[in-house]
Amino acid sequence: MRIIVVGAGVAGLAAAARMGGAANDVVVLERGSAAGGAALSWGGPCTLTLPAVLRDLFVKTGGRKASGGGALEDNVSLVPVDPVRRFVFADGTSLALPNTARGATKDAFDAAFGDGAGAAWLGLLDHGNRAWSAIRPTLVEVPDASRAELWRLYRSGSGRRAIAARRTLRQVGAACGIRDPRMLAVLDEYALGAGSDPRFAPAVLATRPYIEHAFGAWRVVGGVPELARAMYERCVARGVAFRFGAEAASISSGSVTLASGEQLTADVVVAAVDAQVLRRLTGEQPASASKTAATAGYSPSLLSLRLEASADLELPHESVFFGDPGRAATDARLDALFPASASASASASASGTHRVPADPTLRVHAAPEQPRELVVQVDVPCALPDEAAHGYVPTLVELVGQRLGLSPEVTLTLRETITPADRERATGVPGGSVNGPAITSVGSAILRSPTVQPIKGLLHVGASSRPGPGLAFAALSAWNAAEVLRPTRV
Incomplete structure (x- = not known):
């Protein structure tokens, strides 16, 4: 069976690994230059729950011999995090969330x-x-x-x-x-x-x-790039072929047409892309602007920083620094992050209400093996112009130093900034969301885009599909797709 996987993110790699092997001819098309897809542009922490999903993936695709290096831990370093994260409030309250202990x-x-x-x-x-x-x-x-x-x-x-x-x-x-x-x-x-x-x-x-x-909660040492490397190598070992810089322009029953005009045929196409991107690729009518605005998944901006100091700063894997707790979840803040409609968003922009947040929540991620490298997530209104988001960065860097309690002689050097608009340009996903459409109901939480699509031979995996967002669920969506093809055998 010839299978084309569109997208080399975690879901696409998991699907390719499960479907690869002697029985299938699998090729992965990736618009970027490396395996990892949208997850690489995310840049956030590689925090994993339900590790059994990835463990099952590596065991089932690693050969029958115990010496075959099939286990997840034979391919990446997986470390439990404790505390899972630390919450720090403006009034000085601090909560260190333990890992699993009731x-x-x-x-x-x-x-x-x-x-x-x-x-x-x-x-x-x-x-x-x-x-x-x-x-x-x-x-x-x-x-x-x-x-x-x-x-x-x-x-x-x-x-x-x-x-x-x-x-x-x-x-x-x-x-x-x-x-x-x-x-x-x-x-x-x-x-x-x-x-x-x-x-x-x-x-x-x-x-x-x-x-x-x-x-x-577990973390992969080296983050998403390291997990993507291990999954890519597993795919290669399973005989999967990769074509990087190959952007899909359209998908139909049994074929994928690239942006270059080249047409590839297959028995099955696995789309490991956002649901809105899939609609565009299959020629479906795009969702209306108001619906897109109402269902756009939240996606923060990211700052990659280096701590320039004589001593390393001791931080847990993840720290959440809230602003004024009285304003931590106000409707005004959430209206900026989730505009109810395109018209409301346009009205808010015209009135100037989509300004940069004065007291944002900051999520700081650190790794013990790189104690001076920090990644900071910050909420930025989705209607904020890209240039305004980038212009806000110096203020954010200063604010990070204040929240961390750094002395004046300690500096933070900015290495990279990724806004939702940057992520949209890199992935083609409207709003740059990495979680698919916003979850507003039981149906949108569980019954997302179905694995088996209306187009014959087309399967959908990833955060926009079932069962939902997250690294483990992305890998589980690939299991779902493999089960559709060969129940219980891959």
């Missing part, structure tokens, strides 16, 4: 926010557990699940309570006792991490903190 998690929340806070957070995790237990066997691990499976869950009382389709993540948090605005800001971070507006994020996203807590 008792330690309760104690950490109680110490940071007062008695009862830990029990409230554990209540949220328990809700996430119920939701995950309901959707995992019926929707997540079923390659061609449809709304019929979702409706079957709705018919049972336990299923309805677990999914809580009419409630938001904030409402579930409030029902569990999360009312402190600082704890709400922590909860909002999980919605933002999925590309969702925290005001409308569905309750089913409680699965995200639960999965992180239950299965632990």
Whole structure:
């Protein structure tokens, strides 16, 4: 069987590795110059939950012999992170989130926010557990699940309570006792991490903190480039061919036409691209501007910095520095990040309300092996002109130094800046989102773009497809696609 994979991101590489081998002739087309795709332009941390998904990928594609180097840990260095991340608030409160330990998690929340806070957070995790237990066997691990499976869950009382389709993540948090605005800001971070507006994020996203807590958080030493290298080498070992600098211009049943005009034929085409890009490639009517604005996934700007100091700064894998906790999740801030419609966005831009944030949340990522190299994520309104976003950088660098408490003689040197507009130019994804469309409902969280597309022989994988965004889910979407072709055999 001849298979063409469009896109060499994590999902595309995982699909190619699973589908490669003697039975298939697989070629990967990548518009960029290296494997990794959109993940390389992300530049953020390589934090992994559900490591079993990637472990299964490497074992199943590494040969039967134990000496074949099939295990994930034989190919990359995977290290648990503890704390998972540290949250720092403007009032001096600090929360170091433990990795997997339930008792330690309760104690950490109680110490940071007062008695009862830990029990409230554990209540949220328990809700996430119920939701995950309901959707995992019926929707997540079923390659061609449809709304019929979702409706079957709705018919049972336990299923309805677990999914809580009419409630938001904030409402579930409030029902569990999360009312402190600082704890709400922590909860909002999980919605933002999925590309969702925290005001409308569905309750089913409680699965995200639960999965992180239950299965632990890990980091790949060397980040996404190192993971992409290992996956690329596995693909090559499986006989997969790569063509870099090969941009797909259109996809039809059984063929892919490149921007150069060359046409390639295949039995199956696997599109490892954003859903909006796929619509363009297949000639579907693009989503309206208002719909695109309303569903654009959140995507922060990034700063790559080098700490110039005589001593290394000790930081955990990830630190979140909030501004004024009273404004950490205000509607005005979220309106700027998630314009409700194109007209609202245009009106806001005309009135000058899409200015750079005065007191933004900063997410600082560090690695012990490179203690002076920092990557900083910052929220920038999606309607902000690109030149204004880049012009804001010197202020941000100064703000990073203040949040880290650096002395005046210590300097931060800017190495690279990546805005959502930069990412859009690199990947072709509207708004530069790495998480696909914003999650606003149970359906958009679980039943994203289907694996099997209406066009014969076309499969869809990646953050825009099922089961959703994240490194592990991207690899799981590739498993779904492989199961469609050869159930249980790859």
